[in-house]
Amino acid sequence: MKVFIEPIGRLINEFTKLPGVGAKTAQRYAYKIINMPTAEVEAFAEALLCVKRDVRYCSVCGNFTEGELCDVCLTRDKSVVCVVKEPKDVIAVEKTHEFKGVYHVLHGTISPMDNVGPNDIRIKELLARIAEGGIEEVILATNPDVEGEATAMYITSLVKPLGIKVSRLAHGIPIGSDLEYTDEMTLARALADRKVL
Amino acid sequence: MKVFIEPIGRLINEFTKLPGVGAKTAQRYAYKIINMPTAEVEAFAEALLCVKRDVRYCSVCGNFTEGELCDVCLTRDKSVVCVVKEPKDVIAVEKTHEFKGVYHVLHGTISPMDNVGPNDIRIKELLARIAEGGIEEVILATNPDVEGEATAMYITSLVKPLGIKVSRLAHGIPIGSDLEYTDEMTLARALADRKVL
Numbered sequence: 001m002k003v004f005i006e007p008i009g010r011l012i013n014e015f016t017k018l019p020g021v022g023a024k025t026a027q028r029y030a031y032k033i034i035n036m037p038t039a040e041v042e043a044f045a046e047a048l049l050c051v052k053r054d055v056r057y058c059s060v061c062g063n064f065t066e067g068e069l070c071d072v073c074l075t076r077d078k079s080v081v082c083v084v085k086e087p088k089d090v091i092a093v094e095k096t097h098e099f100k101g102v103y104h105v106l107h108g109t110i111s112p113m114d115n116v117g118p119n120d121i122r123i124k125e126l127l128a129r130i131a132e133g134g135i136e137e138v139i140l141a142t143n144p145d146v147e148g149e150a151t152a153m154y155i156t157s158l159v160k161p162l163g164i165k166v167s168r169l170a171h172g173i174p175i176g177s178d179l180e181y182t183d184e185m186t187l188a189r190a191l192a193d194r195k196v197l
Numbered sequence: 198m199k200v201f202i203e204p205i206g207r208l209i210n211e212f213t214k215l216p217g218v219g220a221k222t223a224q225r226y227a228y229k230i231i232n233m234p235t236a237e238v239e240a241f242a243e244a245l246l247c248v249k250r251d252v253r254y255c256s257v258c259g260n261f262t263e264g265e266l267c268d269v270c271l272t273r274d275k276s277v278v279c280v281v282k283e284p285k286d287v288i289a290v291e292k293t294h295e296f297k298g299v300y301h302v303l304h305g306t307i308s309p310m311d312n313v314g315p316n317d318i319r320i321k322e323l324l325a326r327i328a329e330g331g332i333e334e335v336i337l338a339t340n341p342d343v344e345g346e347a348t349a350m351y352i353t354s355l356v357k358p359l360g361i362k363v364s365r366l367a368h369g370i371p372i373g374s375d376l377e378y379t380d381e382m383t384l385a386r387a388l389a390d391r392k393v394l
Contacts (some may be wrong), residue, residue, distance in 0.1 A: 003291050005263055007251045013245040017237070020224045029215045031285055033248055034261070040214070041249045045242035047208040051230055052238045054204045064231070066202055088228055094200050 010032070060129070062105035062122055063090050077101050079136040083126065083155065085109050085143060093141060101139075104129065109147040111153055118154055126155070130162060137165040144171060205231070257326070259302035260287050274298050276333040280352065282306050282324065282340060290338060296334075301326065306344040308353055315351060323352070327359060334362040341368060355388055 080101030142148035212223035277298030339345035
């Protein structure tokens, strides 16, 4: 006989689709659901459907939004644009509470290995925004990996000739870390980019 | 401004209700959901609702079932009853493929600290099943902790006088483990219960 009855087996299977969730964890989640009040499970299911139904991309910056434009595009200083790979990077920058400008989500980075070229990500949309005027600085906040660096360099080559300030996030030793455990690449960058006090 | 838009924030909040899921993990899960095809998310939501709607407890053994009686009660040898704390313990025993009898799920163990007495768990239901006749052996498979042991002893004191064989799962060194890392309690039990070859 099968070990799980059908509805439980099905739910366990659904949970294993989440990142990093194996059979054991999915089983724990399913038991938790079985023991939740029905109203709470209904709210959970509704939240799942809601996110697919109500979340879309801002027509200007490509970030998640419920309306046509996102809250950031509607309310903030449009002269500085922070370019990121994905909507979740917007969250990461927002959590610093330091950035007062707007965003441009590329929805990917240039990666020839994965057949992603400059035309497959939202670079032309960025150029169109710049062409409309009012943008004074473009901060390139793509990841510090091969694809992120290549994308940053490519965008720099297009935007800098337009006379717009282009900057890149600083590399260096993370706050609270230990020199001993910092990798050589990072430490070398931290040395090269050292700040005169 | 708030960091997450409402539908995403709500879904993250729902995910944090799962055991062991913190804000970061919930966020990863939510992003995965946003990037899933709508049909898959609908199947996920349906599986959640389904499990609350279709899963109930077997009227005989207390295990999860879709119908009135569970598959185990309908098809297996009723002369041996394995007594466990929770439905998930049934799954654990079933996975061994060694047990051919039926189960009795107590839905708890005696725990005076938590105000759970013998009448709060399904002990009288077990006695009623025994009174109906046909049961030759009761295997006590509650956990080897204080509450599980106390519950096993209590049930033994009620069932043994009825002339029914009562047994308890063997304690000892887990298969594949190392003597060096086995705790003293377990090793002492393994010594005391040593098997003559």
